[in-house]
Amino acid sequence: MNFIKKISLYIFIFCSSSIATAQSILVNDSYTAQQLVENVLVNNSTCVSISNPIATGDTFTPGKKSYGYFNSGTSPFPINEGVVLSTWSSKNSEAPFDASNKGDGSLSWKGDLDLEQALNITNTFNATILEFDFVPLTNLISFNYLFASNEYQENFPCNYSDGFAFLIKESGTTTYQNLAIIPATTIPVSSKNVHPLIPTFNSTTGPKPGCLAANEAYFGGFNSSNSPVNYSGQTLVLAAQANVIAGKMYHIKLVIADQGGNYYDSAVFLQAGSFTSKIDLGPNRIAPSNPICYGENFIIDTKLSPAYSYKWYKSGSLIPILGAISPSLKVTDTGTYKVEVELGSPNCIATGEIKIEFTPQIVLKNTSLIQCDENGDGIAIFDLNKAEAIIKNNNSNLSQMFFYKNIFDAQNNQNPISSPKSYTNKSNNQIVIAKVLDTYGCPNYAELILSISNKSITPLAPIIVCDDDGFIDGIHQFDLMGIATSGYFSGIGNNIFVSFYSNSTDAYLEKNELPFFFKNTIPYQQTLFARVLNGSDCYAITPIVLIVKTFDPPNFQDETTSLCNGASSNLIVDAGFSSYLWTSGETSNTITVTLPGNYSVKVTNTNGCTATKNFKISASGIAIVNGAIINDFAGKGNSVLIEYSGIGNYEFSIDGSYFQDNPLFNGVAPGEYLLYARDKNGCGLSIPFKIYVLDYPRYFTPNGDGYNDFWEIKNLDFLPKSTINIFDRYGKLLKQFASTHSGWNGTLNGYILPADDYWFNITFEDNKIIKGHFSLKR
Template sequence: MSRIRNTIFILVFLCSFFTNYAQNITVDEGFTPEYLVNDVLINSSCANVFNVSVSGGNFTSGEKSFGYFDATGTSFPFQNGIILSTGKIVNAQGPNSSLSDDGGNMGWNGDPDLNQALGLSNTFNATVLEFDFIPLGNKISFDYIFSSEQYLSNPMSNQCNYTDGFAFLLRRSDETTYQNLAVVPGTNIPVKVNTVRGSGTICPPANEAYFDAFNDINHPTNFNGQTKILTAVSDVIPGQTYHIKLVIADEGNYRFDSAIFLGAGSFNFGIDIGDDRLIANGNPLCPSEILPVDATQLGATSYQWYKDTNSIPGATNAVYNISSPGDYLVEINYGPTCQTTGTIKIEYAEPLVINQNSFTECDADTNQDGKTVFDLNTIKNQLFTNLPSNYTVSFFNSTTSTTALPSNYTNTTAYNDIIYARIMNIQGCYSDYPLNLNVNTFDEILVDETIGLCENENLILNAGSGFSSYQWNTNPPQFTQQITVNSDGTYEVTVTNSSNCSKTKTFTIEPSSIATIENIEIEDFQENNTATIKISSLSLGDYEYSLDGINYQDSNIFRNLNAGEYVVYVQDKKGCGIVFETFYILDYPKYFTPNNDGYNDTWFIKNLDKRHLENSTITIFDRYGKLLKQITGSSDGWNGTFNGNPIPSSDYWFEIKLTNGKTVKGHFTLKR
């Protein structure tokens, strides 16, 4: 065996040296199928392989569609291995400068097993490598890369579904149904151009995590793109005979070749000693848990356990009790030259430490009913002192509930509620953690105020007594119950009660001043006498008006006033003071009784002098227009006589010519 390997090394070295050394892969078609399987793909003395066969293109020029490849010194992920192609493998050598497009019109058929595995009916140019084997362990695996000319970096839309097919078909020798191992990891989806493809073209990406790249011209192979290294894996029964068939073919026609690269030495007859116990998988070991791992294999002569590549002293039994995290490997010997391995990766769940399990919020709305919103995302970050970032925590209202609470949760029990925190992605290690949610209230009612600030005065703002702390929004902030201000604006004070709950009260300070009465506009000698109080535009306040100093109104107009003397009071609503002024309403008497009883014996207009109208002229007529009397506003009036003789009871007319230019006409009654 060693002599054959040395021969291969020399041949490969010479081939690599003379054809684009350290640039592109090279291929060799001169090795037998048995050698490709036993010495390249498997390369283990433990292998029990037989019935090896290979078939592919029967090119008249003698080239083959299968063989050995060497990528030493190139950027290709495998150093060497086996290549199976739908065309000549010599055309798989880089650079990626031509279209590999072989096998047309030569009667090169597809494969019925591949058709059945992929649900196809139109495959062509199939290359098949198959063999029987008897595994020592209970698991096989091997690594591969799928490359294709159909990975187009600038395709047309009708080319997005072009894809060649391949399958790794495995069955027990006594069975007829194959299992396809060439699938997207964790799925049953066959690996093809349109199921593993990257983004960046008009074709939709698919399972991008497993796609490597679209290739430019300077690539070690002559294919337009390829997957990353993928691993085919399957459980097997030790000692049973299995048949495996590795097949690739063109779909639809011979155009655009594809290839499978199988990594040398990657076909592993290992054993499965159990699933990895990982936090990411949700199945780590719980704190202090011990996991017995049984690697017992029929025919094994010795065992050696390793942790993190270091042998474990004394760990030479088939069963090993794992009690700490690490990467474990068991080496199983079946003799001096035959050895298999099994691996398992172990992680431990963190022993969580409670940092805080009681959380208090203040009732945040106006209805102080002991219910408010809790931010469960914030609580999650405060709950444990050592919660790993990849642990998922959800909250529930009972230990049996399966419906998680929303991140913004309003407690259902007033003032105190109990909910439960649950680690969701680590199963079996943690029980639910009860949490107390407490709600404090602020029952005192704060009423915003609007206050006037009088000119040249200071104002004391009082937030009220009985609170634990105060903070005003002044610059700098003040922390007392009362503050003194001398300018208008909005002042806010945040008060905190003994339960550490806060509310804010707003004082709106508006400039104000005592009023200045600029004028009183009077409309009199009418059925509806009115007085309108005019305030100076320089007055800043909000004013109310009164004629008795007790009852005030917002309107500055007084109506239905009788003749007489009035005092108007103007008061600033914000407390800056009151001003007053006297005014007079004039009107004529509707009748008089000149009977010398000392009451209402003469007819005259009162208060003309108070309005500076005492020089006005008043003329009195009888019903026929006869002039009876003319007097001035300063006289004692008319006593009901004409030429010294009393005139009879009747209605009489008058005309008043006021010195302000206004004329008033009317009539009155003389009664005897």
């Protein structure tokens, strides 16, 4: 700070000590525009050539200015010293914060049209402006600032904001650019655009709605009576910057104004010495957005004259990079690079910084593919994608792989191989180029050699199996996995894989691979082709012959027979087979069995095929007739159900001549019967069992001709304790007699009864009663 500024600051502090607290900023509004720009904002730096500084503002408050110099004093204000521009008297910016003070200024103190145009607002008042011309020596100018406002109250940030802008344009042009914007946006900084969540405010006139937070990361906080400034809230310290052209003249206009009235004032605090030339080295080149690819060279360029003095630094080191004294620096590794440029004078040192990050090296592996040659001409079809995992070293973070015929095409991303899955080589041992990209789009390349296999395999002996699946059709399910893992193939090497195809073309093109559990589609004999891989390379293609032998001996159907109790039976199959094996352990073509059960014999022919015949021997024997269930007195409905026991398969008879499978006999006429059960397997006939079937005559004719003269029930005398009662149609008892009586002759007390229907009941010894009726005919 120059001598004038130091004397002024001393006088300012002394004179204001009676009205300022130890925790307040200190404002001196006696500075001229030239002092504020050259001595404070630029801090007498020769890095920027300043001219024509002008300050305008409050002319309605006697002895007061709306702009001035400030320092933080002993307060914690985040900017130590600088320039303050306000919409009221700049001295009002000093603490303490007074929430009841609604503002100062005058409606006669006008606003600024450039500000209104830049922010697209109207109706501004109380504008304070600091503007000047400057010529930068570098391509970037920058300064730091903080915006404070009394509109950070109640729910005002949801609806109102004073306006301010830092406007810059190249001299001779008419269009301004606003530098007071939220970083990485075009949104102007204001209390509406930078604030936290504003809750509903309960005023004396009722609730006022709040609003969501806006760019809260840049909000510095609300103030209280202990704050260093007389404003209700403020932003963080922000940076305004613009790219410029060294040596050209620019005009900058720093302006702030009330918007919509002269209440609730605001201020912008500009950091002393922060308006200076800087060097823009371009955007940082870091992951994940735009790192530099491994192996590339990157030039950091200040774009300044080589007549200046340069020092380059890396990653915070205080020792300059040896030999780096040019306007540009070639870098090959990751780091934060800084340049210091003496712009013609030791009093003007401009700096720039850039972060550089190189991507990790893509480690690829050259490899080869070996393909079988179908016709021996050295040309084959290759699936280039098979080499992808090896080339990438199994790095899943790399992009899809592309293939080119030469490195020039690969590096220039032209003429890729369009069908890498079915690429026909141009010559044996042709080299193609594989290209991959990492997640940042950085490429790397590897060589893939396409070679032809010259291997051959001694043909495998035919695989012979027996058609033993129960269907003699020449079809069998083969375990091709067992063939693939057999010693025949495993003896070739340690990294052998085998797949099977129905024809040689499919094997060559690797199309329509067969499943490892395979049923032959051509009966009895079929030739498959095995494609043998050594790793991912084709070693050879060899035929595999599958033969299905059939064995269907005659008379070899399963048999079911029986064995009578105490007897034996011979089980016999044809002679002439290579071997026999019975479930009993015997090895001849016949065995004798004495017990029922399941027996089988497996025979083997000269081809080693087997066939099995099963014998089911069931027990059988003579039955015992235990009794019968008789349904009689039913006319044609009379039936007899023979009750029996035994383990055989029986047929039945009630006369010893006619036999049937069913033990139930229907329509049995009254009479005496002998019941039989006969074993169908020839074990014998049961002992006969005698029964009687009873019934009553449906009419009789007592006319003395000796035929049917008595109504009687035959064989009822075998039930001697039975009683018979005969009634007329009116229920009058006409006759009662025992089962041994000869019957009724149709008379009552010697009188002949007329032809009519009569009724009877029979009461048996067990009190069972049978009722019926019959006709007397004359």
